[in-house]
Amino acid sequence: xxxxxxxxxxxxxxxxxxxxxxxxxxxxxxxxxxxxxxxxxxxxxxxxxxxxxxxxxxxxxxxxxxxxxxxxxxxxxxxxxxxxxxxxxxxxxxxxxxxxxxxxxxxxxxxxxxxxxxxxxxxxxxxxxxxxxxxxxxxxxxxxxxxxxxxxxxxxxxxxxxxxxxxxxxxxxxxxxxxxxxxxxxxxxxxxxxxxxxxxxxxxxxxxxxxxxxxxxxxxxxxxxxxxxxxxxxxxxxxxxxxxxxxxxxxxxxxxxxxxxxxxxxxxxxxxxxxxxxxxxxxxxxxxxxxxxxxxxxxxxxxxxxxxxxxxxxxxxxxxxxxxxxxxxxxxxxxxxxxxxxxxxxxxxxxxxxxxxxxxxxxxxxxxxxxxxxxxxxxxxxxxxxxxxxxxxxxxxxxxxxxxxxxxxxxxxxxxxxxxxxxxxx
Numbered sequence: 131x132x133x134x135x136x137x138x139x140x141x142x143x144x145x146x147x148x149x150x151x152x153x154x155x156x157x158x159x160x161x162x163x164x165x166x167x168x169x170x171x172x173x174x175x176x177x178x179x180x181x182x183x184x185x186x187x188x189x190x191x192x193x194x195x196x197x198x199x200x201x202x203x204x205x206x207x208x209x210x211x212x213x214x215x216x217x218x219x220x221x222x223x224x225x226x227x228x229x230x231x232x233x234x235x236x237x238x239x240x241x242x243x244x245x246x247x248x249x250x251x252x253x254x255x256x257x258x259x260x261x262x263x264x265x266x267x268x269x270x271x272x273x274x275x276x277x278x279x280x281x282x283x284x285x286x287x288x289x290x291x292x293x294x295x296x297x298x299x300x301x302x303x304x305x306x307x308x309x310x311x312x313x314x315x316x317x318x319x320x321x322x323x324x325x326x327x328x329x330x331x332x333x334x335x336x337x338x339x340x341x342x343x344x345x346x347x348x349x350x351x352x353x354x355x356x357x358x359x360x361x362x363x364x365x366x367x368x369x370x371x372x373x374x375x376x377x378x379x380x381x382x383x384x385x386x387x388x389x390x391x392x393x394x395x396x397x398x399x400x401x402x403x404x405x406x407x408x409x410x411x412x413x414x415x416x417x418x419x420x421x422x423x424x425x426x427x428x429x430x431x432x433x434x435x436x437x438x439x440x441x442x443x444x445x446x447x448x449x450x451x452x453x454x455x456x457x458x459x460x461x462x463x464x465x466x467x468x469x470x471x472x473x474x475x476x477x478x479x480x481x482x483x484x485x486x487x488x489x490x491x492x493x494x495x496x497x498x499x500x501x502x503x504x505x506x507x508x509x510x511x512x513x514x515x516x517x518x519x520x521x522x523x524x525x526x527x528x529x530x531x532x533x534x535x536x537x538x539x540x541x542x543x544x545x546x547x548x549x550x551x552x553x554x555x556x
Contacts, residue, residue: 437538437540
């Protein structure tokens with residue numbers, strides 16, 4: 131009866147083998163939780179690659195912005211670079227947020243796996259404790275030798291021997307599995323701590339980037355304000371320049387009218403005289419010379435040299451709408467020149483007027499019979515009124531502004547009618 135009770139106790143232990151099936155179930159669930167790690171790793175790698183590219187772009191933009199700041203005229207370029215930099219900085223912050231989101235998902239799954247493994251280990255320990263308690267309670271009845279000898283046949287003895295072997299292996303396997311799960315739990319806990327440190331690093335980086343973004347947005351506002359002020363000043367300068375240009379046109383027109391009136395008066399005085407018996411005698415040699423000079427001037431139309439060497443045409447002849455919104459008439463052609471460029475007469479003639487322009491620069495008018503050539507915005511004058519000049523003779527230099535720019539204005543008149551210089555210059 132003693133051996134029977136012990137055998138019955140062993141049969142009661144067969145139900146405890148369900149713990150092994152439970153362990154397999156937990157292991158399968160843990161595998162399902164962690165199987166998505168390669169996908170996460172791939173997404174993380176993509177985010178890190180994008181982040182590296184964005185950081186490189188930010189470094190490039192910083193270099194371009196530093197160069198643009200050295201150029202006082204590149205306000206719009208600075209504004210565009212700051213706008214682009216802010217966009218890239220926002221991309222970087224979004225990238226860091228993306229990494230943190232992935233990390234949060236991974237941390238959540240790691241925490242779930244830790245809870246699952248703890249439950250698994252608790253269940254395994256609980257089942258193992260039940261086995262130990264049963265074996266301890268049956269320790270007086272479990273005599274292997276008695277159980278083997280107390281059989282009706284050798285087959286039953288063999289089955290009992292095989293059962294004892296299987297059960298011993300099961301207990302060792304169960305104990306080893308508990309140790310394995312405890313190691314996995316420890317590894318998962320260490321990995322969770324690493325992820326938490328990584329998240330802390332990302333949070334610090336995110337705060338740093340947000341601070342940089344706020345600074346750049348403030349810098350953009352300041353740059354925009356400065357740019358708007360510069361634009362306002364530029365508009366005022368343009369308006370002032372156009373006002374002076376209009377005054378110059380009016381001044382030249384007035385001087386031309388005065389020159390024509392003076393020439394007509396001279397012509398009238400020289401075209402009449404008193405002869406014998408009070409008869410009037412026509413005599414106008416000066417007028418004949420002017421006619422010859424005028425004819426010579428017309429004969430060279432399209433062959434005259436340009437009065438100055440220029441780099442580009444700033445304004446063509448004719449009416450135009452300027453940047454400040456109003457309209458103006460350009461009676462000549464405006465040329466951008468090198469600083470201090472020499473000015474030469476386009477044809478033989480007489481200096482009829484040296485005058486001061488509204489902007490404080492100098493101007494010269496040379497008469498060629500009934501035609502007159504006008505040279506304005508000059509810094510220095512090398513001739514005086516009444517002097518005779520020849521073709522290509524130096525008559526002065528172009529005025530150079532404080533910023534190193536130089537713009538020269540040339541006009542051509544026939545009587546009171548302005549001419550398009552393009553038609554006369556080669």
